[in-house]
Amino acid sequence: MAAMDTFVETSRMRRQHLLMVRARKKISSTPVRRLKRLSARERWLAVLERFSRGLDEPLGARIWAPALESASRSRIVEIQEEKLRALMPFLYEESAFYRERMRAARLTPSDIRSVSDLPKFPVVTKESMATNVAAYPPWGTYTTVDHKTWRARGWMVFSTSGTTTTPRSFRYTQVDARLWAITSARALYAMGLRAGDSALTCTNYNPHVFFWSLHYALNLMKVAIVPGGVPTERRLAMIDLYRPTVLVATPSYALHLAVALRNAGIDPRRSSIRKVICGGEAASGIPSTRRRIEQAWDAELHDVYGCTEAVPAGWAFTCREGLSADPVSTHVQEDLQIWELVDPQTLEPVGPGQRGLTVVTNLNSEGSPQLRFLVGDFTSFDTRRCRCGRSFARAVGGFMGRADDLLNIRGLKLFPSAIEEIVRGIDSLDDEFQIVIETEGVLDAFTIVTEARTILDVDAALEVTRRLEAEVIRRCELRPRIRIEAPGTLPRTEFKARRVIDRRVGL
Numbered sequence: 001m002a003a004m005d006t007f008v009e010t011s012r013m014r015r016q017h018l019l020m021v022r023a024r025k026k027i028s029s030t031p032v033r034r035l036k037r038l039s040a041r042e043r044w045l046a047v048l049e050r051f052s053r054g055l056d057e058p059l060g061a062r063i064w065a066p067a068l069e070s071a072s073r074s075r076i077v078e079i080q081e082e083k084l085r086a087l088m089p090f091l092y093e094e095s096a097f098y099r100e101r102m103r104a105a106r107l108t109p110s111d112i113r114s115v116s117d118l119p120k121f122p123v124v125t126k127e128s129m130a131t132n133v134a135a136y137p138p139w140g141t142y143t144t145v146d147h148k149t150w151r152a153r154g155w156m157v158f159s160t161s162g163t164t165t166t167p168r169s170f171r172y173t174q175v176d177a178r179l180w181a182i183t184s185a186r187a188l189y190a191m192g193l194r195a196g197d198s199a200l201t202c203t204n205y206n207p208h209v210f211f212w213s214l215h216y217a218l219n220l221m222k223v224a225i226v227p228g229g230v231p232t233e234r235r236l237a238m239i240d241l242y243r244p245t246v247l248v249a250t251p252s253y254a255l256h257l258a259v260a261l262r263n264a265g266i267d268p269r270r271s272s273i274r275k276v277i278c279g280g281e282a283a284s285g286i287p288s289t290r291r292r293i294e295q296a297w298d299a300e301l302h303d304v305y306g307c308t309e310a311v312p313a314g315w316a317f318t319c320r321e322g323l324s325a326d327p328v329s330t331h332v333q334e335d336l337q338i339w340e341l342v343d344p345q346t347l348e349p350v351g352p353g354q355r356g357l358t359v360v361t362n363l364n365s366e367g368s369p370q371l372r373f374l375v376g377d378f379t380s381f382d383t384r385r386c387r388c389g390r391s392f393a394r395a396v397g398g399f400m401g402r403a404d405d406l407l408n409i410r411g412l413k414l415f416p417s418a419i420e421e422i423v424r425g426i427d428s429l430d431d432e433f434q435i436v437i438e439t440e441g442v443l444d445a446f447t448i449v450t451e452a453r454t455i456l457d458v459d460a461a462l463e464v465t466r467r468l469e470a471e472v473i474r475r476c477e478l479r480p481r482i483r484i485e486a487p488g489t490l491p492r493t494e495f496k497a498r499r500v501i502d503r504r505v506g507l
């Protein structure tokens with residue numbers, strides 16, 4: 001009987017095994033056959049959907065998407081490469097700009113399958129996009145939205161501010177709208193925003209990415225919004241009446257609003273604002289600016305970093321723990337984007353931990369998934385796990401300024417943010433300043449125009465002038481002229497301030 005039992009059992013197992021093999025063949029062959037019929041766009045959209053499924057609400061008490069944000073470094077690379085392999089055929093088929101650049105580099109989509117393959121593809125500059133949009137107005141061919149897609153699920157147009165080059169426009173789809181809300185919510189969640197907060201957003205109805213991304217994220221997070229598209233006086237009233245806990249503004253405007261509030265007899269430190277969230281300009285990375293904003297509002301300052309060209313990929317963001325680090329650190333969202341740093345001259349990748357210019361590959365967009373786009377800010381990355389639990393790399397010291405902003409004065413290179421740090425580090429000077437550069441004979445004349453907080457007597461003005469001059473010489477190795485104007489002389493702006501006035505002949 002025992003032998004018979006064994007025989008019966010063995011036959012049953014064989015039969016089961018055969019059935020399983022057949023089933024496995026069926027399972028493995030069916031999707032492959034089906035996948036082959038999908039277009040590159042459909043395959044890309046399927047990847048985007050899979051990695052964002054179930055993330056419309058937070059899955060952790062402190063981290064929105066713990067499986068992604070706290071994944072091991074090797075898992076992050078796995079995710080990046082899986083997305084990259086779907087992205088390459090999509091870009092090749094849907095963007096003439098990328099197809100031509102791949103052909104010029106003698107590459108096919110299958111040549112870039114891993115993060116280490118990326119440097120085979122030359123970085124994409126703003127100038128090359130500007131040339132492309134001039135040849136193919138108004139959209140250029142560097143995005144992956146065609147007329148049909150735009151008509152079917154167009155969402156919003158964003159455009160660059162055009163401060164440095166021809167404005168470039170980007171069409172984003174309904175798919176992007178959802179992805180954006182989720183990824184920006186992850187950033188805001190790390191800053192400590194929760195349902196129950198309410199945010200005053202100081203913006204007008206403009207095509208700039210910063211406010212819109214936050215708007216939809218706040219909606220998703222059930223954080224109430226006080227739409228602040230009104231003049232400053234009404235914003236002051238809104239703070240008083242509606243008691244928002246969060247202020248969303250550019251750093252310049254956050255400072256300006258605090259002054260306006262004080263002038264109206266209200267102490268911003270006693271207002272309802274507990275967090276100030278900035279974008280559009282560097283904030284947390286410039287210590288004196290950060291200190292001024294935090295002190296003005298008695299609030300925690302956070303900021304986001306990114307670019308119009310490669311969204312919606314959430315923003316690089318300051319977590320609460322990163323804020324208390326010295327220097328401050330800013331997380332990039334690496335399951336959504338691949339960040340590289342390159343040498344400013346050769347544009348070749350720099351070694352681990354070294355400073356370089358930021359380059360991004362966007363793995364989270366239907367409308368604008370750019371490949372190796374040169375964003376162009378100087379920083380270095382720390383890939384050790386943060387105290388907040390996130391494993392995303394952190395930009396050490398945040399982002400101080402774009403290479404485009406770098407001034408060359410008498411052969412010396414200078415970031416306007418360095419002057420900002422110095423001016424705002426002197427208490428008797430107000431927040432605004434300008435850098436004026438002119439040609440005098442064969443030399444560059446470099447003047448820093450500042451404002452006193454209050455009317456200064458001659459001795460006090462001389463003392464401030466000497467101090468400012470000495471600090472600029474010490475830190476920037478340049479001797480400036482200093483002009484101290486009366487309070488309220490320089491223009492205030494709601495958005496990116498124009499602080500450099502370059503009147504040099506031939507520029």
Ligand SMILES: [Zn+2]
Nearest residue numbers: 319322386388
């Ligand atoms: Zn962190």
